Amino acid sequence: MDDLTHRSEVAERAARAGGDLALDRFRTDIPVETKDGKTDVVTQADRDAQSHVIEVIREEFPDDTIVGEEDGVEPSSTDHASGQSPRAEEALKEVPEEGPAWVIDPIDGTANYVRGIPIWATSVAAVIDGEPVAATNAMPALEDCYVADGEETRLNGEAISVSERGDPKTCMVSPTLWWDFEQRGEFAAAVRAIIERFGDMRRFGCAQGTLNMIADGGLDGAMSDVRPNPWDTVAGIHLVRKAGGRATDLEGERWRHDSEGLVVSNGTVHEAVLEAIRAVRR
Template structure:
């Protein structure tokens, strides 16, 4: 599974958060992947046993209070009125229910930053593209985090949403998002 440029809008506008991503899926299960953010000089790799960032092991953050989390939403954005409304609703919910909010514009880099402990969580409450999420979701898991859908079921590339956290307060994050995206 290949995404030549995740964060295309960022790339086109000269923003630094974008990059190619590759994931290997065997019998429906992700087994390896890579996310590269060239403008940030970052390379994230994940395999069956571990995840690394620029050669160093990745580890999710250890923050346990969702009120102190730095959260970045994942949202496919086409510029449509419906997408703007979804983004506004999601941002409002995250600001009122969780800590600080950032939108980076690249799902794979966002997930890699959760795996690296830079971000504490990311939420994509609408069906994400598999090529935008598979490598990064595997990184979060290999780095010690938790990845589910909004109902708390294990995330798969076919899930209708993605919630990736450091695992310390995953259930609390899900509780605070209860009913969103329905």
């Protein structure tokens, strides 16, 4: 097995394992905490799922860098050689420019998760020298698993592709990511820019889930002028690209993990989505 195939298989195994753990606690009376604001919520399921994902990765790639949303997650198993639990692992918050790394979001869409809404994902991307090479977004509450290797994107084992819609009036576009309360004017402008240019609009509260839907053709585009976190985007961007779609920054340049803003589409209507987000900036 070559290295990239190995990484793809581990990404899928890790995402499924973390997603299954989160699913076991979904729609239970789990305590909810807040981080940086009243809508920025987290649960112990987030931390435990990230820990479980890391454990799966560490079994195969013990020295790789981990980039993840949650801080100081406790390992969920014991080091059997020593009989002691290994120390908590601090995940980085930025993707390194060199070397192998893994980008993890244990529950993308925690606000949905804690309300019992099934649109949330456990996301794992393998990255080398800053570029994703494999990704899995597991959505266990929907019984869906999106996987991209170096060749294609698959949904539950079947190859998928972005939509072929070219008329903006037939397209459905999402104002993805999250505008904070002090940015609600921009959020309102993004909604207006979409409804003035496209056939319909959706917002799902799960960035990776939104990118999944572009990859499988359900959505035709998504946009935000907010700088995204890598755990919210890197895996889904790889899924979209391997399904034939396009992802850029606000200037139309190829999107990277450190880009400002995010514009994603089926490729055919990309210029229309770019114009919509530029209208927000104006």
